[in-house]
Amino acid sequence: MGVGLALIVAMPRVVWATQVHTEPEGLYAHQLAHAFFLVSMGILVYWLRERHLTHHRGWRYLQYAALSFIAWNLDTMFIHHLEGREDLFLTFSKGTLQATLQPFPGREWITWAFYLGKMDHLLCVPAIVFLFLSLRELIRTGYRFPRSENG
Numbered sequence: 001m002g003v004g005l006a007l008i009v010a011m012p013r014v015v016w017a018t019q020v021h022t023e024p025e026g027l028y029a030h031q032l033a034h035a036f037f038l039v040s041m042g043i044l045v046y047w048l049r050e051r052h053l054t055h056h057r058g059w060r061y062l063q064y065a066a067l068s069f070i071a072w073n074l075d076t077m078f079i080h081h082l083e084g085r086e087d088l089f090l091t092f093s094k095g096t097l098q099a100t101l102q103p104f105p106g107r108e109w110i111t112w113a114f115y116l117g118k119m120d121h122l123l124c125v126p127a128i129v130f131l132f133l134s135l136r137e138l139i140r141t142g143y144r145f146p147r148s149e150n151g
Contacts, residue, residue, distance in 0.1 A: 031080055038073035041066040058137035061130050068127030072120055079117040082110065089114070 044066045053059035082088060088110050089103040103111040 027080065027084065031077060034073045034077045034080075038070055038077075041069045041073070045070075056141075056143060058134050058141060058143055061134035061137060065127050065130035065134055068123055068130060072123035072127055075117050075120050075123055079114065079120070082114050082117070 045063055048054050048059055048063050048066075054063050087104070088107050089101045101111050101114065
């Protein structure tokens with residue numbers, strides 16, 4: 001039974017991993033969420049550096065995770081912006097797994113930038129790995145905040 005389940009999970013016939021946002025409110029809310037997450041990660045990096053916590057490996061990994069999440073959010077916000085533009089390329093079968101792009105003449109380079117930007121997992125997965133390493137290190141070492149003078 002375990003082998004059969006492993007084969008079903010490892011070799012799916014159809015994978016539904018796309019998300020389409022309804023126009024225009026869905027995309028606006030989604031972009032605002034990216035902006036909020038980006039600003040939150042920026043504040044976290046500032047907080048970690050201001051308190052000199054990045055000397056400890058666990059907090060340093062958390063800083064790397066936050067910086068990777070910032071890069072991921074910038075990338076996805078840029079890609080969502082390109083998706084909303086109608087003067088760059090024609091999209092066929094948008095929102096499906098067989099979507100294709102046809103660039104307008106003279107705009108071929110933006111299609112390549114769009115294609116590379118859609119590989120946002122190259123930024124998001126390392127961020128998640130750094131987050132995991134951070135939490136594992138903080139739990140392993142039992143890090144405690146230093147006591148402040150005010151209590």
